Amino acid sequence: MQLKVNKMVYKERLLGRKFDETRQIIAKVGVIPRADGSAYFRIGNTWAYAAVYGPRNLHPKFLQDPSKGILRCNYNMMPFSSSGERVRPGGSRRSKEISLVTVKALSPVLDLNEYPNSVVDVFIELPETEAGSRCAGITAASMALADAGLLMKDLVSAVSVGRVDDKIVVDLDYSEEAYEDGPVADIPVAMMPNHNTITLLQMDGLVSKDMLKEVLEKAKKVCIQLYDIQKNALKEKYKV
Amino acid sequence: MNTGEKEHIMKLLQFNLRLDGRKPIEFRKPLKVETNVIKTAEGSARVTIGETVVLAGIKVEVMEPFPDTPNQGSIMVGVELLPMSNPDFELGPPGIQAIELARVVDRGIRESKCLDFGKLCIIPGERVWNIVIDICPINDSGNLFDAAALAAVAALKSMTFPKQTDGKIEYKEKTNKKLELSDLPISVTVLKIGDLFVLDPCTEEEPVASGRLTACSLSDGTLCALQKGGDEPLSAEDIMAMVDLSVAKAKELRKLIP
Secondary structure, X not given: OOXXXXXXXXXXXXXXXXXXXXXXXXXEEOOOOOOOEEEEEEEOOEEEEEEEXXXXXOOOHHHOOOOOOEEEEEEEEOOOOOOOOOOOOOOOHHXXXXXXXXXXXXXXXXXXXXXXXXXXXXXXXXXXXXXXXXXXXXXXXXXXXXXXXXXXXXXXXXXXXXXXXXXXXXXXXXXXXXXXXXXEEEEEEEXXXXXXXXXXXXXXXXXXXXXXXXXHHHHHHHHHHHHHHHHHHHHHHOOO | OOHHHHHHHHHHHHOOOOOOOOOOXXXXXXXXXXXXXXXXXXXXXXXXXXOEEEEEEEEEEEEOOOOOOOOOOEEEEEEOOOOOOOOOOOOOOOOHHHHHHHHHHHHHHHOOOOEOHHXXXXXXXXXXXXXXXXXXXXXXXXXXXXXXXXHHHHHHHHOEEEEEEOOEEEEEEXXXXXXXXXXXXXXXXXXXXXXXXXXXXXXXXXXXXXXXXEEEEOOOOOXXXXXXEOOOOOOHHHHHHHHHHHHHHHHHHHOOOO
8 A cells, every 4th residue: 555645634625615614504484384383494505494383282192291292303304305315215213313312402492391291393304415414404493493482592503513634614515524535523513502502412533622622612603603594584584 | 174164165166266365277376386406306396386385306216127117217206295394294104195196196297108118228127217206395285286296297307317337326427318208297186166166275275175186188188197086976077177177277387397
């Protein structure tokens, strides 16, 4: 094997994006009239719809909690949403896990004590994905919950931050997730921006403790930007 | 649905009116078809009929042909009635409603003979294209049948094949090879409410109908697929009148496909 003398370093992102810059974002609420609350969130080529139904009666009955309402989330990639092969409908182990961490990411902002035996259903659908889909789904879902008029302590904003080679980058795209010339870590983070707490944290890859600290700082900065975008989208619906 | 609401819909219709002020054979607005809306799909379309929005996307696969048709490729239509789009839809495997819808859309395309399955053959007996059309409603405010069928045909027309070598598809390398369609089969569903015929039903009107007929037709008016629905029987006169309405409206909808 030939020894690499000048090791490649990650110097430039696609389309001239800065390391702390997200892809282009579009956010809207009230996009699904049949739902009690709904939102659309697009970041680059990843777009998510979220619809909220409820609080409504929970069936089957044995799932009911007489002390409070429960939150259910379902994350689903549409069959044509991946740039590779068709995604088979019906949910995978991956989508089930993401549904679970989405519930954990959103629950802390909700107060469902007023709704015993009920459920709030959140359906997240992805028509097109290119990295960062769970974060887009959570960000959309949080707007949809607010649009449904539920009592909330805060919004939840989510972004994937990571390291590509020696650089800390926010909102990784596909080429960065698949970067092969150096170490990569993908760290999706969801935050309650007003409370400065983290409600989702996962990681694939290798980082040092110092890097993780920097990642969390960068994630916080982006989540504050996302929070403003989410808030403005909600206000836009009621603009006269 | 309560009887008051049902009576109200029927009474309005006697004056040629509907809940939203439309005429019986008028479609809702906006009425539009946009294609190539999803970059990860080989072809895609978004159909908007009033508040109803449906996405259709195409992925292609290379597979072994079915033993009885070694020189032909195939198509497959799937419908996911997403619980996001309607409070009555539930998670889980496709129910009978989704299956009927998928089969009606499939039949409209397949039986029109617009698509030459022989041209989907790569190596006879070994390798053929399978074109999978998936239909996902974003919001179901009525008339999924027509929206789904229109989206499927528009997506097919917009599709391009990806690069393929030795049966392996390089999805990211798109070619400019289109799918040849000799005509555009268009489905329009006619409902019978009381003694009257109605097109493009909204959520409240669908359960009031006693009869339903979906007819798929080509540009010269030839019929290529039919499906009667609804609980009540229809007379031959009813059916002929419904087919006429369907074919006439299909000519208008066909022009919307870019």
